[in-house]
Amino acid sequence: MIKLGRNDACWCGSGRKYKQCHEAFDKKIETFGRQGHKIPDHSIIKTPEQIEKIKRSAVINMACLDAVSEAIHEGMATSEIDKIVYETTTKMGGIPAPLNYEGFPYSVCTSVNDQICHGFPSDDVILKSGDIVNVDCSTILDGYYSDSSRMFMIGDVKPEVRELVEVTKECCDIGLAQVKPWGFIGDIGAAINEKATAHGYQIVREIGGHGVGLAFHEEPWVGYVTKAGTEMLMVPGMMFTIEPMINMGSCRIKTDPDNGWEVSTFDGSMSAQWEYQVLVTEDGYELISW
Numbered sequence: 035m036i037k038l039g040r041n042d043a044c045w046c047g048s049g050r051k052y053k054q055c056h057e058a059f060d061k062k063i064e065t066f067g068r069q070g071h072k073i074p075d076h077s078i079i080k081t082p083e084q085i086e087k088i089k090r091s092a093v094i095n096m097a098c099l100d101a102v103s104e105a106i107h108e109g110m111a112t113s114e115i116d117k118i119v120y121e122t123t124t125k126m127g128g129i130p131a132p133l134n135y136e137g138f139p140y141s142v143c144t145s146v147n148d149q150i151c152h153g154f155p156s157d158d159v160i161l162k163s164g165d166i167v168n169v170d171c172s173t174i175l176d177g178y179y180s181d182s183s184r185m186f187m188i189g190d191v192k193p194e195v196r197e198l199v200e201v202t203k204e205c206c207d208i209g210l211a212q213v214k215p216w217g218f219i220g221d222i223g224a225a226i227n228e229k230a231t232a233h234g235y236q237i238v239r240e241i242g243g244h245g246v247g248l249a250f251h252e253e254p255w256v257g258y259v260t261k262a263g264t265e266m267l268m269v270p271g272m273m274f275t276i277e278p279m280i281n282m283g284s285c286r287i288k289t290d291p292d293n294g295w296e297v298s299t300f301d302g303s304m305s306a307q308w309e310y311q312v313l314v315t316e317d318g319y320e321l322i323s324w
């Protein structure tokens with residue numbers, strides 16, 4: 035990182051002198067660094083202008099999920115969901131972020147029942163009563179990224195499966211409540227893990243949340259079996275996802291060997307996930323996409 039002079043223009047783009055802008059902020063962060071904490075780099079601290087642009091991307095992302103929510107029904111192929119997301123996104127001027135991302139061939143991930151994430155939308159996957167499906171949507175608008183996902187329950191879902199879906203949402207909410215400046219990313223995972231394990235569930239370890247906004251996946255990593263007071267320091271302007279994948283059975287996963295993408299529970303148990311995109315603010319958090 036380039037060391038700024040006190041009279042230089044601040045790195046945040048405000049046009050103000052560093053000493054009147056982010057100097058004290060940087061000093062505070064460095065204090066945490068000297069205490070051995072992981073601290074954020076300027077590159078993941080969003081400026082007000084960037085935040086506005088990311089929010090515009092999120093408007094499209096949430097419009098996609100709203101459109102899916104309106105249309106989803108028993109008997110629908112998950113390829114229909116892909117079509118809705120592609121059309122909604124492009125009509126609003128965006129690009130579906132998953133499409134061609136590291137070779138991912140669709141505009142959205144649709145993960146049904148024991149599928150954990152990265153499910154391929156398909157003409158052959160017809161939603162039936164009792165199914166649960168995660169629809170994970172990500173959008174690029176003018177180079178800015180948004181990312182969130184929701185669960186949908188089709189027809190008559192068994193009470194214990196419904197509970198998995200609902201508790202997973204509650205886990206996201208209690209994780210969200212941990213988001214505040216000068217706390218730690220590990221606080222989020224600790225709260226979520228405590229609640230999930232109290233219900234006898236296990237959380238996937240290998241795949242987690244991530245910084246987002248200027249790129250699809252940035253620092254920090256957001257895991258869900260972390261300890262409070264560990265992982266990266268949270269500071270205003272950081273943006274990341276909270277997206278625990280919670281299994282009714284074992285946390286062990288398997289990846290489809292044919293396509294290298296689709297991840298399912300090893301034991302065939304049901305899995306649920308919700309995803310929020312959140313901004314750390316001066317006094318807490320702001321939900322950006324949900």
Ligand code: MF3
Pocket residue numbers: 131132133135136138143152170171172181275277309
């Ligand atoms: N939306 C996923 C996430 O939450 C990313 C999926 S990568 C993709 O991070 F290529 F499958 F879209």
Ligand code: CO
Pocket residue numbers: 181243244275277309
């Ligand atoms: Co994500």
